[in-house]
Amino acid sequence: MLLDVGNSQRPRLLFILGIAFLFLAGAMMTHALQTPSQTQQSARSESSQIPTPPSGQSATPVPTGPQSSAQASQNGLSVVVLDPAHGGTDLGARGTGGIQESEIVMEFTAEVRKALEQQGFQVVQTRQANDNPSFDDRSAIANAQRNAVFITLHIASTGLPGTVRVYVNSDLPAVTTANGFIPWDRAQAPFLGLSRKLGDLVQGMLTQRFKGSPDTAQSATIRQLRTTAAPAIAVEVSSVVVNDRADLDHMASGVADAIARGVAAFKPLYVVPTTGGVQP
């Protein structure tokens, strides 16, 4: 037996065992802390084709040359970037019974993804887990895609429960630099017209299913949409203030179906804008 030693040896052995246990526990904790950041680093190196958002906002431009627009027009809309809002320490809206926006939007995203893939779209997500990429990081994922639209999903803390609102960014006059690039912080400007068309189509589909929702998309100054160089909308479901979480869960498939049908209806209208940001 390991501990079958003389009385005088026992405390020393126990002390050594204790030290060894502490050392092992420390090593395991260090390993556990390092693993996520390493995973993140490797994920970043894999997605090195994604342009890095600027350190100073207006520094890095979003290229939309004539070549890319011609290419886009030929290829047509094929990618939908889905953005489950919030995440990580940012829980978003919080309702009764522990309902958290950051958690529910992931469930909605899974449903929307399924419905869009059934329509033949390729879906890219801005987050897969309970983390919180910055607004710029999320936009960078969308801006790296060709022939894409961007949809950010939210659950409101106000509004009539059981209704859904679609938002497009408020007017942002296009500003182009001499070399034909769009400044990062105004990336949405040339796409506002298309965003409005996409928003109205998706809102129309949602209103058919969720009575009491508006007929057309609303305008709002949404930070996430401003730096996104693609037709971009925000979909906000009302609300976290429901008596039963199941009320929200029941809405997911209807919201997903309406978004997928709205995007499919938008597909023939999709062209990359040739004004504002494109060098002649």
Place this chain on the structure above:
Amino acid sequence: MTPPVKERWKFWLTTLLVFVVVGAAISVPIIRSRMKRAARLQQQTEEQARRELVQTVPMNPSDPRVKAKLFWLSDSDSSALAPVTVELPLSSDPVLRSKQVLNTLLAGPVDVELRTLPPDAVLLAFYILPDGTAIADFSEALATSIPSGIASEQLAVDSMARTLEANVPEVKRLKILIHGQEVETLAGHVDLTGTFIVHADTSQAPANPVAAPAAGKVGAIAAPTLTAGSSAVKLAQQ
């Protein structure tokens, strides 16, 4: 027969221990609740001091009473704003006048359900730049107590912009700061990095990117004088 001396000591020691345990069991919760109450009182005093420091601009009864238009939630549609006419003695000085109307807006309507701004938010500072850009600095409660969401945040900003538009013609644009700092969003959604158009007929372009309030097409949250077209918003070329 008396117990031996050693036994008596044991008895008294045990009794003493029992008393100590019982006493601790009774007094610890009382001490804890007193400490909590003291901490809360201290917090309240700090909040009170802060409020006194940034005391709302008092209305001067000698100022002419005017019909001020304040924008709170519409009682028929909680996703829209509606003007409420309130008779107030307003100063002719644009900064004082802006503070008076914004503080009245913060105080909220009679029906608390229709308020657009959190009740504990405080206007810390307000000034107007020569180009007509108003800087409104609010306490952190504006960002932390507002219900998170695109609709609620946009309504909060629009209620301020439209109230200033209706009552202070000198204010052309509105920039919102939180505790003296520029922040990216109000509560995770609405962009506060730019300025909001208050009067659309701005002759001078602002120095910052403009985040216009919800424009025309959406009647619910649109500023009444703004049109859906981009003509309403002018941006400085950076």
